Amino acid sequence: MSRSAHPAGPRHADVYPEGHYSAPPADLNGLDEKVWAKTVTRNDAGVTTVGGIEVTRLAEEFGTPAYFLDEADFRARCRAWADAFGKDADVFYAGKAFLSRAVVKWLHEEGLNLDVCSGGELTTALDAGMPADRIAFHGNNKSPEEIERAVRVGVGRIVLDSFQEIVRVAHIAQSLGKRQRVQIRVTVGVEAHTHEFIATAHEDQKFGIPLAGGQAAEAVRRALQLDGLEVIGIHSHIGSQIFDTSGFEVAAHRVVGLLKQIRDEHGVELPEIDLGGGLGIAYTPDDDPREPHDIAKALNEIVTRECEAARLRTPRISVEPGRAIVGPTAFTLYEVGTIKPLEGLRTYVSVDGGMSDNIRTALYDAEYSVALVSRRSDAEPMLSRVVGKHCESGDIVVKDAFLPADLAPGDLIAVPATGAYCRSMASNYNHALRPPVVAVADGEARVIVRRETEEDLLRLDVG
Ligand code: LLP
Numbered sequence: 001m002s003r004s005a006h007p008a009g010p011r012h013a014d015v016y017p018e019g020h021y022s023a024p025p026a027d028l029n030g031l032d033e034k035v036w037a038k039t040v041t042r043n044d045a046g047v048t049t050v051g052g053i054e055v056t057r058l059a060e061e062f063g064t065p066a067y068f069l070d071e072a073d074f075r076a077r078c079r080a081w082a083d084a085f086g087k088d089a090d091v092f093y094a095g096k097a098f099l100s101r102a103v104v105k106w107l108h109e110e111g112l113n114l115d116v117c118s119g120g121e122l123t124t125a126l127d128a129g130m131p132a133d134r135i136a137f138h139g140n141n142k143s144p145e146e147i148e149r150a151v152r153v154g155v156g157r158i159v160l161d162s163f164q165e166i167v168r169v170a171h172i173a174q175s176l177g178k179r180q181r182v183q184i185r186v187t188v189g190v191e192a193h194t195h196e197f198i199a200t201a202h203e204d205q206k207f208g209i210p211l212a213g214g215q216a217a218e219a220v221r222r223a224l225q226l227d228g229l230e231v232i233g234i235h236s237h238i239g240s241q242i243f244d245t246s247g248f249e250v251a252a253h254r255v256v257g258l259l260k261q262i263r264d265e266h267g268v269e270l271p272e273i274d275l276g277g278g279l280g281i282a283y284t285p286d287d288d289p290r291e292p293h294d295i296a297k298a299l300n301e302i303v304t305r306e307c308e309a310a311r312l313r314t315p316r317i318s319v320e321p322g323r324a325i326v327g328p329t330a331f332t333l334y335e336v337g338t339i340k341p342l343e344g345l346r347t348y349v350s351v352d353g354g355m356s357d358n359i360r361t362a363l364y365d366a367e368y369s370v371a372l373v374s375r376r377s378d379a380e381p382m383l384s385r386v387v388g389k390h391c392e393s394g395d396i397v398v399k400d401a402f403l404p405a406d407l408a409p410g411d412l413i414a415v416p417a418t419g420a421y422c423r424s425m426a427s428n429y430n431h432a433l434r435p436p437v438v439a440v441a442d443g444e445a446r447v448i449v450r451r452e453t454e455e456d457l458l459r460l461d462v463g
Contacts, residue, residue: 017345017383021400022286024381028372028404034282035369035416037070037329039440046376048414051440055333055373058445059412062438065353066451067423069330071106071441074419077292077325078110084296085319092136094277094322095121097420102439102448103326104128113156115277115320119146126153136183136274136320140206147172157181159235159274161208166223173228183235183274184209184223186216188254190238190247207237211254220262231268233315234258237276241323243289245298248275252299256306259315269313275299277320281327283417284369289324323420330419330437332357333373334397336411337389346383349403351413354388355395356432358415358422368398374412377404386413390430423449431457 025032031040031048040050047054050068058068081091092115093107099116104125107114114130116122117138125135133156139146140161147165150158151173160166160182173180187208203210209219216234223231236251255273263269280289299317307314334351341347360366370386381402388395398415407413426434436451 019346019383019400021383021402024383024402025285028381028402029376029378031371032285032369034285034287035328037331037416037419038073038076039070040331040416042373042376048371048373050331051445052443053440053445055412055414058438058440059333059335059374061445062436062447063451064333064335064412065351065357065435067330067332067357067418067435067437068445069326069419069437069439069448071329071439073329074103074326075106075110077329078107078112081292081296081319081321081325082111084292085317086296088316089296089300090316090318092274092318092320093325094320095125096424097322098326098330098422098424098437099124100437100448101128104130108134113318115322119143119149122146122150122153122155132156136318138185140208144168144172148176151176151178151180154178157183157232159183159185160219160223161185163209163219163222166219166226166229170223170226170228174226179228179230181230181232182223183233183272184216184219184231185235185237186211186219186255186258188236188238188251190250190254208235211258216258217261217265220258221265224266224268231270233270233272233274235274235276237274237320238278240278241280242278243280243287245290245295245302248299249302251275252302252306256303256310256312259307259312260310263312270315271313272316272318273303274318274320275303277322277324279321279324281323281417281420284367292321292324327420328417330422331414331416332397332418332422332435333412333414334386336407336409336413338409339407341382346385346400347403347407349384349386349407349413350389351386351397352389353432353435354390354397355392356388356390356427356429357435358397358418359425359427360421361396361399362394363425365399368401368415368417370398370401370403370413370415372404372407372411373414377406379404379406381405382407386415390432428452428457433457 092113113134115136132153135155137150137158185208338350382405384403386398433452437449
């Protein structure tokens with residue numbers, strides 16, 4: 001790792017320009033446990049470690065950029081969710097957040113189920129030995145081939161997303177001589193945002209069948225008549241990065257209203273409801289996620305109360321957390337390349353990755369934290385923007401954050417909470433090579449998804 005001096009220029013200031021940031025933290029060497037994976041700490045030499053291994057050693061062995069995933073933390077979070085919901089509920093990990101064969105094995109060992117939303121995710125799940133009956137298959141436009149495979153292998157449930165799909169799945173199941181367990185995904189007219197929910201026109205989206213206007217009731221009516229389907233319940237997913245349960249409360253109320261209508265009309269009490277995923281994590285110390293235990297307690301209470309009021313047997317609940325399990329368990333390690341101080345503005349810190357390994361900042365205006373991890377520094381805080389190496393000015397990884405003013409090329413910086421939707425949404429933009437995912441546990445590090453190579457790129461380009 002080389003270190004060289006940066007050009008002279010303003011490295012810090014007393015007054016900062018407007019931006020999405022709070023005051024600089026008291027200690028830039030601190031690693032707030034809210035945003036870092038559980039085993040991450042800084043050792044006596046000032047170097048950050050994960051699973052007992054120094055990041056400097058990890059960078060030498062695996063290169064940068066790379067995602068490092070704390071396996072112990074991942075497993076602990078799986079157990080926390082499973083314990084919180086108990087044996088009368090089911091936790092499905094949402095594979096879209098991040099999926100690999102190692103992850104599937106951990107989920108299996110920790111007793112979780114798995115939600116997949118494509119043939120590719122289904123292949124990964126089955127290949128790594130997840131029993132098919134513990135898989136839920138999602139998607140608003142599953143292909144006939146995907147449906148046929150899911151039915152053939154015997155997935156535990158297919159979540160039906162449209163009127164066409166009700167008929168399609170029933171037909172395929174029947175032609176295979178099977179009866180497929182299904183849930184019907186409804187949109188309840190609630191869209192949850194970080195701290196609020198807006199109960200207006202949120203049927204205006206591609207997923208699910210609206211409750212409004214009786215469409216969902218009609219979907220259930222049709223599904224109940226088809227021999228190829230066993231309707232086990234109703235599914236609702238209200239959004240992403242949600243911190244409070246008030247949106248779930250409205251959703252549960254409306255879903256239970258539908259269950260009651262179904263009971264009254266068809267004499268059938270559907271045995272399950274799925275409340276989806278979307279539970280938030282801390283990307284910065286300002287975020288305050290709730291513990292799985294609190295969430296489980298709140299959701300159970302809501303559903304029980306609503307069912308008692310409707311005189312229904314309380315259905316079995318399932319949830320589908322993705323981000324809340326894998327998000328906090330990984331960080332992305334980058335090497336600092338160039339540094340550009342802009343007087344009165346901020347300092348641009350370029351790293352060796354960017355929007356190809358984390359599109360969330362560009363796509364959702366997401367906020368992240370960052371820290372210098374290869375050494376301690378007691379230099380002044382410097383308002384920084386961490387940017388990538390792509391040919392695009394929107395290629396920002398961390399919009400506004402404080403790094404020490406003595407930051408230099410060759411330093412290693414890490415962005416925490418990148419376990420969810422970073423590797424899974426990574427791209428080859430500018431023919432970047434997608435970084436590896438390295439699992440770290442008890443002093444051992446092993447690659448679970450290898451780094452792409454230029455040969456990989458050329459292999460797909462058939463000339
Ligand atoms: N279940 C269903 C039906 C979903 O659609 C999703 C996410 C989940 C569960 C898991 O949600 P989670 O607990 O991970 O928030 N790319 C975006 C997130 C898209 C989420 C899509 N559906 C991001 O990076 O924030």
